[in-house]
Amino acid sequence: MKQTPSKPYPDIASSILEAPSQSNGQALTERQRRFAEGVSVGMSKLQSYVCAGYRATGATAKVEASRLSRNPLVKSYLAHLRESRIEGALLNRQRKRERLAEIVEGKVANATVSDMLRAIQIDNSMTGENESLKATVNLSFAALLAEIDSAGIPCDDL
Numbered sequence: 001m002k003q004t005p006s007k008p009y010p011d012i013a014s015s016i017l018e019a020p021s022q023s024n025g026q027a028l029t030e031r032q033r034r035f036a037e038g039v040s041v042g043m044s045k046l047q048s049y050v051c052a053g054y055r056a057t058g059a060t061a062k063v064e065a066s067r068l069s070r071n072p073l074v075k076s077y078l079a080h081l082r083e084s085r086i087e088g089a090l091l092n093r094q095r096k097r098e099r100l101a102e103i104v105e106g107k108v109a110n111a112t113v114s115d116m117l118r119a120i121q122i123d124n125s126m127t128g129e130n131e132s133l134k135a136t137v138n139l140s141f142a143a144l145l146a147e148i149d150s151a152g153i154p155c156d157d158l
Helices: 014-018 032-038 045-051 058-069 072-104 115-129 129-150
Strands: none
Touching: 014 032, 014 129, 032 045, 032 072, 045 058, 058 072, 072 115
């Protein structure tokens, strides 16, 4: 049964959907596209294979799903989907940080000092700066204990 190529979508490089595969001269088919999209959202190859509309079952379906995952066009489209998701996540993260900065800079109406401090705390958590702050506080506390000890102040008096 011959499958017809899927139509290109504006957010997907047309070369992935329309370029002939070196192995069989066909473009990415609708079922191949659905298979790749299923894999990209976390479905197993077998689940994606069945959901894409292929009819094989059992061991044959497993073998065919594995074979399909090695298809150069499918691999290329899957890589494109993964890159798009990563880029989207990075943009969302950047937008969150921009919004937090607006709160800290007082550009958000009715933001209290508490809101500003919380925004700084959240941003620090997003960037990992809380961990270095904890280390600094722990070192400072250790230095304080060392000073107390060297001054001969008994800890019971504290």
